[in-house]
Amino acid sequence: MKVVIIGAGFGGLRLARKLNNKPGFEVMLIDRFNYHQFQPLFYQVATAGLDASNISFPLRKVFQKSKNVRIRLCNLEEILPTENKIITDKEEFNYDVLVLATGADTNFFGNKELAAHSFPMKSTVEALQIRHRLLQLFENAHSNDNEETLQRLMNIVIVGGGPTGVEISGALAEMKKYILPKDYPELDFSKMNIYLLEGADKTLAAMSEKSSMQSEKYLKKLGVEVLTNTMVKDYDGQNVALQSGKYIPAATVIWAAGIKGNIPNGIDKSLIAKGNRLKTDRHCLLHGYNNIYAIGDLAYMETPDFQNGLPQLAPVAMQQAALLADNLKLIERKSNPSKQIEFEYRDKGSMATVGRNLAVVDIPKPKLHFGGFFAWLIWMGLHLMLILGVKNRLFVFLNWVYNYITYDQNLRLIFKEFNRDDMPKGA
Amino acid sequence: MKVVIIGAGFGGLRLARKLNNKPGFEVMLIDRFNYHQFQPLFYQVATAGLDASNISFPLRKVFQKSKNVRIRLCNLEEILPTENKIITDKEEFNYDVLVLATGADTNFFGNKELAAHSFPMKSTVEALQIRHRLLQLFENAHSNDNEETLQRLMNIVIVGGGPTGVEISGALAEMKKYILPKDYPELDFSKMNIYLLEGADKTLAAMSEKSSMQSEKYLKKLGVEVLTNTMVKDYDGQNVALQSGKYIPAATVIWAAGIKGNIPNGIDKSLIAKGNRLKTDRHCLLHGYNNIYAIGDLAYMETPDFQNGLPQLAPVAMQQAALLADNLKLIERKSNPSKQIEFEYRDKGSMATVGRNLAVVDIPKPKLHFGGFFAWLIWMGLHLMLILGVKNRLFVFLNWVYNYITYDQNLRLIFKEFNRDDMPKGA
Numbered sequence: 001m002k003v004v005i006i007g008a009g010f011g012g013l014r015l016a017r018k019l020n021n022k023p024g025f026e027v028m029l030i031d032r033f034n035y036h037q038f039q040p041l042f043y044q045v046a047t048a049g050l051d052a053s054n055i056s057f058p059l060r061k062v063f064q065k066s067k068n069v070r071i072r073l074c075n076l077e078e079i080l081p082t083e084n085k086i087i088t089d090k091e092e093f094n095y096d097v098l099v100l101a102t103g104a105d106t107n108f109f110g111n112k113e114l115a116a117h118s119f120p121m122k123s124t125v126e127a128l129q130i131r132h133r134l135l136q137l138f139e140n141a142h143s144n145d146n147e148e149t150l151q152r153l154m155n156i157v158i159v160g161g162g163p164t165g166v167e168i169s170g171a172l173a174e175m176k177k178y179i180l181p182k183d184y185p186e187l188d189f190s191k192m193n194i195y196l197l198e199g200a201d202k203t204l205a206a207m208s209e210k211s212s213m214q215s216e217k218y219l220k221k222l223g224v225e226v227l228t229n230t231m232v233k234d235y236d237g238q239n240v241a242l243q244s245g246k247y248i249p250a251a252t253v254i255w256a257a258g259i260k261g262n263i264p265n266g267i268d269k270s271l272i273a274k275g276n277r278l279k280t281d282r283h284c285l286l287h288g289y290n291n292i293y294a295i296g297d298l299a300y301m302e303t304p305d306f307q308n309g310l311p312q313l314a315p316v317a318m319q320q321a322a323l324l325a326d327n328l329k330l331i332e333r334k335s336n337p338s339k340q341i342e343f344e345y346r347d348k349g350s351m352a353t354v355g356r357n358l359a360v361v362d363i364p365k366p367k368l369h370f371g372g373f374f375a376w377l378i379w380m381g382l383h384l385m386l387i388l389g390v391k392n393r394l395f396v397f398l399n400w401v402y403n404y405i406t407y408d409q410n411l412r413l414i415f416k417e418f419n420r421d422d423m424p425k426g427a
Numbered sequence: 428m429k430v431v432i433i434g435a436g437f438g439g440l441r442l443a444r445k446l447n448n449k450p451g452f453e454v455m456l457i458d459r460f461n462y463h464q465f466q467p468l469f470y471q472v473a474t475a476g477l478d479a480s481n482i483s484f485p486l487r488k489v490f491q492k493s494k495n496v497r498i499r500l501c502n503l504e505e506i507l508p509t510e511n512k513i514i515t516d517k518e519e520f521n522y523d524v525l526v527l528a529t530g531a532d533t534n535f536f537g538n539k540e541l542a543a544h545s546f547p548m549k550s551t552v553e554a555l556q557i558r559h560r561l562l563q564l565f566e567n568a569h570s571n572d573n574e575e576t577l578q579r580l581m582n583i584v585i586v587g588g589g590p591t592g593v594e595i596s597g598a599l600a601e602m603k604k605y606i607l608p609k610d611y612p613e614l615d616f617s618k619m620n621i622y623l624l625e626g627a628d629k630t631l632a633a634m635s636e637k638s639s640m641q642s643e644k645y646l647k648k649l650g651v652e653v654l655t656n657t658m659v660k661d662y663d664g665q666n667v668a669l670q671s672g673k674y675i676p677a678a679t680v681i682w683a684a685g686i687k688g689n690i691p692n693g694i695d696k697s698l699i700a701k702g703n704r705l706k707t708d709r710h711c712l713l714h715g716y717n718n719i720y721a722i723g724d725l726a727y728m729e730t731p732d733f734q735n736g737l738p739q740l741a742p743v744a745m746q747q748a749a750l751l752a753d754n755l756k757l758i759e760r761k762s763n764p765s766k767q768i769e770f771e772y773r774d775k776g777s778m779a780t781v782g783r784n785l786a787v788v789d790i791p792k793p794k795l796h797f798g799g800f801f802a803w804l805i806w807m808g809l810h811l812m813l814i815l816g817v818k819n820r821l822f823v824f825l826n827w828v829y830n831y832i833t834y835d836q837n838l839r840l841i842f843k844e845f846n847r848d849d850m851p852k853g854a
Contacts, residue, residue: 034562035840051480058839060610070613073566073841090570125842135461139500143517183487186497391829391837395822402818410818412485413462414500415552 001332004028004086004095006076006264008036008059011296011317012101018325020066024332027069028093034059034073037124038387039314041396043164046121046130046254047171049409054395056124057388076102079266081289086266097291097328100264100278101321104297104312107258107276117237118253121164132414133252134172138184148249154192155250157240159232160257161198162206163352166215168254169196170354173222178407194223195248197230197240199257204360206311207350211360214371218354232257259312261298273300274309282342284324295320303344310345319345353379356404428759431455431513431522433503433691435463435486438723438744439528445752447493451759454496455520461486461500464551465814466741468823470591473548473557473681474598476836481823483551484815503529506693508716513693524718524755527691527705528748531724531739534685534703544664545680548591559841560679561599565611575676581619582677584667586659587684588625589633590779593642595681596623597781600649605834621650622675624657624667626684631787633738634777638787641798645781659684686739688725700727701736709769711751722747730771737772746772780806783831 001024005012008031016029038055045052063069074088085094106120119130134156141153156172158165172194181189196203196219202212203219203226219226231243240248260276271287273279277300280286284293284301296317300309310316320343327340353359359376362369370378380400387393403409428451432439435458443456465482472479490496501515512521533547546557561583568580583599585592599621608616623630623646629639630646630653646653658670667675687703698714700706704727707713711720711728723744727736737743747770754767776790786803789796797805807827814820830836 033841034566051478052842053478053838053840056840056842058610058837060839061835061837064609072569073563074570090567128842136500139461140517142499143501182491183485389837394825398821398825408488410485410488410816411480412487413480413483414460415479415483415555 001328002026002028002094002096003099003328004030004093004097005099005101006030006086007101007103007296007298008033009039009101009103009296009317010314011103011321012099013059013062014318014321015099015101015295015325016069017062018322019328020063020069022068022329025068025328028072028095029059029063029069030072030074030076030088030093031059032073032075033123034071035124036062036388039122040383040386042121042124042127043168043171045124045127046134046168047175047409048131048135048411048413049171049403050396050399051411052124052128054392054399055387057392062388076264079264079292081266081292084291095291097293097331099324100267100286100292100294100298101296101317102262102264102298104259104261104275104277106255107260108255109258111234114232114235114255117235118159118255120255121168122259128415130254131411132416135412135414137252138180138187141187142184151191152238152249152251154187154189155195155248155252156193157195157197157248157250157253159197159240159253159255161196161200161203161226161228162256163204163350164256165196165198165254166203166219166352166354168256169194169219169224169226170222170358173219173224174355175409176223179409179412183412193225195225195227195250197232197242197257198226198228199231201228203228204352207352207360208362208369210369210371211352211362214360215352215354218358218360222355222358259297261300263298267292275300275312277309282344283327283340284320284343293324295324301343303342305344313350315348316345319343351375351379351382428755429453429455429521429523430526430755431457431520431524432526432528433457433513434528434530434723434725435460436466436528436530436723436744437741438530438748439526440486440489441745441748442526442528442722442752443496444489445749446755447490447496449495449756452495452755455499455522456486456490456496457499457501457503457515457520458486459500459502460550461498462551463489463815466549467810467813469548469551469554470595470598472551472554473561473595474602474836475558475562475838475840476598476830477823477826478838479551479555481819481826482814484819489815503691506691506719508693508719511718522718524720524758526711526751527694527713527719527721527725528723528744529689529691529725530744531686531688531702531704533682534687535682536685538661541659541662541680541682544662545586545682547682548595549686555842557681558838559843562839562841564679565607565614568614569611578618579665579676579678581614581616582622582675582679583620584622584624584675584677584680586624586667586680586682588623588627588630588653588655589683590631590777591683592623592625592681593630593646593779593781595683596621596646596651596653597649597785600646600651601782602836603650606836606839610839620652622652622654622677624659624669624684625653625655626658628655630655631779634779634787635789635796637796637798638779638789641787642779642781645785649782649785686724688727690725694719702727702739704736709771710754710767711747711770720751722751728770730769732771740777742775743772746770778802778806778809 019025035056041055044050074090108115234241278294297312349363351361357373359379361375462483468482471477501517535542661668705721724739778788780786784800786806788802
């Protein structure tokens with residue numbers, strides 16, 4: 001069975017590993033990047049606490065010894081379901097089974113100004129770009145004697161009070177407190193403001209009431225200006241316009257306020273559900289197709305426990321991948337279709353970290369909540385366990401120990417590329 | 428005394444550190460990058476053995492506790508010697524003493540085609556670009572069924588048999604041997620050719636006869652095609668044209684065949700000497716100026732021991748910086764000018780590494796030569812000592828241990844930036 005998987009995120013990679021060296025399967029894993037990205041730690045790359053390489057794992061290394069998993073670095077251009085074929089910017093591939101695991105990208109809700117001027121953080125490279133921008137900001141602030149411009153440079157606005165927004169706000173507040181005044185003694189960091197804007201009435205709205213309240217308390221303790229019930233209308237690169245009619249002058253806006261599924265070309269548009277996702281049945285099969293599946297952030301699935309659709313989280317993607325691998329093995333063996341299992345999400349809990357010794361953890365069964373130092377330890381241990389590769393795990397750990405002891409993130413490096421990406425013709 | 432230093436390489440940084448917190452001095456250190464680059468290990472960044480951050484050290488961290496050293500990230504545009512002022516792309520700075528430590532850049536000898544299509548490696552970012560290109564090459568090779576194009580993708584040409592050329596050729600040969608066939612099982616690496624082209628009749632021509640011979644032997648043992656007495660005429664991105672009239676088809680050319688001083692605008696052009704350098708006296712003072720100095724790769728100085736000019740090496744730059752710091756202190760104290768010391772280079776030896784357990788070391792006094800494993804240990808120990816920062820030293824060491832044990836360089840990651848460098852107006 002020829003299985004083509006599009007996307008090597010938590011879902012796609014897990015599926016490829018489950019089918020690795022399994023008889024009867026030929027797997028082609030396709031991604032835009034040559035590495036798996038550990039998304040939960042993007043914010044630490046952006047704030048110079050971790051190296052991009054620490055949270056990235058070369059795909060080819062995962063499958064070095066594989067007999068049946070092949071890898072291609074290319075962009076999907078179109079699916080031709082009637083021909084069981086996909087077209088990419090480099091090659092065409094035939095499939096028996098196609099699995100879409102293209103994930104989700106930042107949603108600017110159609111606002112082009114916003115998309116042009118604010119910084120998303122949905123890839124390692126985007127996290128690096130935020131890091132470079134932040135450092136460049138303070139460098140440029142030195143040459144500025146206009147007070148209004150200076151204040152604009154010193155204001156950072158984060159939009160979206162979910163885990164990403166909370167985590168990067170907290171990390172920035174700690175940089176402001178511990179590092180930036182030492183690095184830039186000529187600047188007055190009492191003028192630096194970190195705004196966290198959230199449309200709902202609380203941060204971490206998807207978590208427990210206690211976690212929401214605690215995260216807001218922690219953020220305020222670190223000096224973040226948390227503005228709930230605050231919607232952004234527009235951003236022209238100079239001022240953030242709020243729905244209320246007020247403005248916040250800010251040269252840098254980090255947009256973490258929404259995601260939308262990356263729907264590939266060639267799929268029946270009527271399947272598009274809430275959040276720009278593709279509607280699947282409980283076998284992850286796309287409605288109306290018999291050999292195209294969607295898993296992870298791209299998939300919209302309703303289950304008895306989640307009648308309004310599953311949350312877009314890494315554990316959902318990974319559990320769906322595991323289920324799909326099992327079901328594909330049944331199909332390959334031509335077992336009775338009734339043997340196939342239906343998906344239900346086992347929620348093992350959720351967590352977010354705000355800063356040193358500050359995190360919140362919710363566990364659903366038994367219903368438990370932790371905050372503070374203990375939650376922070378759990379958060380670190382779990383993330384270390386989930387990172388791919390012994391060496392990455394060691395290097396993340398060492399960076400954390402170093403950062404914790406020295407109150408310093410010392411990766412404050414601007415590696416900006418010059419223009420040089422010409423490949424010779426025909427390559 | 429206001430000292431403005433242009434460039435934070437081995438020379439400029441050493442000088443700033445020598446003047447750090449010294450009474451009577453106000454130092455402004457200016458660089459294009461916000462970090463010091465450890466040039467000797469660029470080749471390991473290019474071949475995915477080290478992270479760019481491992482060999483880069485944030486300048487602001489070095490001077491966090493300094494009372495008198497300030498840092499600016501900007502580009503020098505012009506020197507106005509009559510006004511004791513420099514103009515940059517951001518600010519203007521007045522000086523009592525100006526020290527030019529702008530180093531040297533790649534010399535393509537005026538050949539624009541060559542400059543446009545081949546890869547230089549004189550900065551960390553350029554080393555990263557080589558890494559990205561090499562990895563992308565093999566990814567693209569998969570989608571190619573034209574045999575001629577495939578061979579072109581599999582040929583890598585390195586021009587210049589000095590330490591840089593030798594070291595990167597060796598590292599590439601080891602990648603070909605240990606890693607690439609595992610990463611790309613669909614490609615036939617017996618077709619991959621690594622050519623090292625050198626115009627002179629031997630590699631490492633500046634070192635001892637023994638080192639030259641041994642390095643060539645090591646390279647050949649690793650499978651590098653060493654072509655001495657071979658001059659490059661041109662390169663159009665497809666084929667390397669040799670002076671002999673022959674061609675080598677190659678999609679990738681790494682150019683390590685020459686450097687030239689980075690001469691700033693505003694300096695008397697008649698001072699330009701061999702290698703596009705600025706002629707100085709033995710106090711590093713530019714001829715015809717009384718307060719502009721040049722040190723390191725940019726300076727051309729003749730001494731009794733080096734009547735044809737000093738070599739362009741890190742130790743020369745660092746020794747000149749130390750001497751200049753001492754002399755500036757004498758000037759600041761208004762001591763008798765005759766007390767100032769004249770520069771002479773103390774050559775402590777030179778070395779180059781070719782691969783695992785393979786290096787060559789020359790020591791001039793007493794005249795000694797080492798090769799093989801022992802030389803390789805010396806090379807590693809010395810480079811570890813010279814790297815700035817305890818954390819960088821630890822991480823380089825751990826990477827080396829990992830690479831040595833596993834025969835693997837696992838930083839095979841393509842972090843290519845998208846276009847997003849717009850700063851808001853006025854910043």
